[in-house]
Amino acid sequence: MKNILKELRIKQYTKNFLVFAAALFAGKLLVADIIFLNVLAFFAFSFTASIVYIINDIMDVEKDRQHPDKCKRPLASGEISIPFAIGMGVSLFIVVVLMISKLNSHFGIILGIYLMMNLLYSWKLKHVVIVDVMIIAFGFVLRALAGVIATGVGTTSWFILCVFMLSLFLALAKRRHELELFAEDQGRQRKVLQFYSLSLIDQLLTIVTAMAITSYSIFASQADTLSIGGISFMSLTIPMVVYGMFRYLYLVHIKKIGGKPEDILLCDKHILGVVVLYTATIIFIRNIY
Numbered sequence: 001m002k003n004i005l006k007e008l009r010i011k012q013y014t015k016n017f018l019v020f021a022a023a024l025f026a027g028k029l030l031v032a033d034i035i036f037l038n039v040l041a042f043f044a045f046s047f048t049a050s051i052v053y054i055i056n057d058i059m060d061v062e063k064d065r066q067h068p069d070k071c072k073r074p075l076a077s078g079e080i081s082i083p084f085a086i087g088m089g090v091s092l093f094i095v096v097v098l099m100i101s102k103l104n105s106h107f108g109i110i111l112g113i114y115l116m117m118n119l120l121y122s123w124k125l126k127h128v129v130i131v132d133v134m135i136i137a138f139g140f141v142l143r144a145l146a147g148v149i150a151t152g153v154g155t156t157s158w159f160i161l162c163v164f165m166l167s168l169f170l171a172l173a174k175r176r177h178e179l180e181l182f183a184e185d186q187g188r189q190r191k192v193l194q195f196y197s198l199s200l201i202d203q204l205l206t207i208v209t210a211m212a213i214t215s216y217s218i219f220a221s222q223a224d225t226l227s228i229g230g231i232s233f234m235s236l237t238i239p240m241v242v243y244g245m246f247r248y249l250y251l252v253h254i255k256k257i258g259g260k261p262e263d264i265l266l267c268d269k270h271i272l273g274v275v276v277l278y279t280a281t282i283i284f285i286r287n288i289y
Helices: 001-007 010-025 030-061 061-066 083-104 103-121 133-153 157-181 191-197 198-221 233-253 263-265 269-288
Strands: none
Touching: 001 010, 001 083, 001 133, 010 030, 010 133, 010 157, 010 233, 010 269, 030 061, 030 103, 030 133, 030 233, 083 103, 083 157, 103 133, 103 191, 103 269, 133 157, 157 191, 157 233, 233 269, 263 269
16 A cells, blocks of 8 residues: 555645635635535546556656666556556546546546646656746646636636746746756756756746746735725735745755755745645635625
């Protein structure tokens, strides 16, 4: 069971909590029907991601056995056989199809695009400079859109732009971390990093940080919530977002971490604290409205 969970990449499931975002901002996160649809969308995305991981591991099993780190993966190490992995993938696919039938066809289209995009990313696009991080960011946009489509709640273009910019920020920060981590051992770094430099990534991070904060500020200031003197209560969350991004940059530049956002969320008490405070504030604002 431990190897099965490891092969499914359970820790990566935290990325898919983004499907709950639209309902959170719409003040419908705690509505029973919305919760049910969001949970279905969450696991549909998570299982689809696991299918991609399984396909990649099967295709790269021989190369992974030669890699100092990837050789520890269940398939490469022989803890899970290829036929068993194929059976896992088929089973997950059937479950995902059943979940889609409980949602709607538009959600299925979004999930299909996500699946094909990830397969193309794994096959070719992860080696194309700039495109690699844009594909990662677009994957998060699809997660956010899936939450909108699955539940039927409304959103704005500014929300989607915020998701894209924040995701691009995290993807670039991860590339920067990898570039520094494997500076002395380039044989272990991903191929696309040869086309990046620290100065380029720092410039891109500067641009994306400014755009992310600006787009979120507009989104928050235009939110349909209670206001004082025309100032939306959602504007109170802007300093939290600014602090969270600044803290993340601090961790990347000073602490030399940032390769795995899901680990930072769980291990850095400042990031975790601001995420919890931010979520609680949104729920409070939406409930009193």
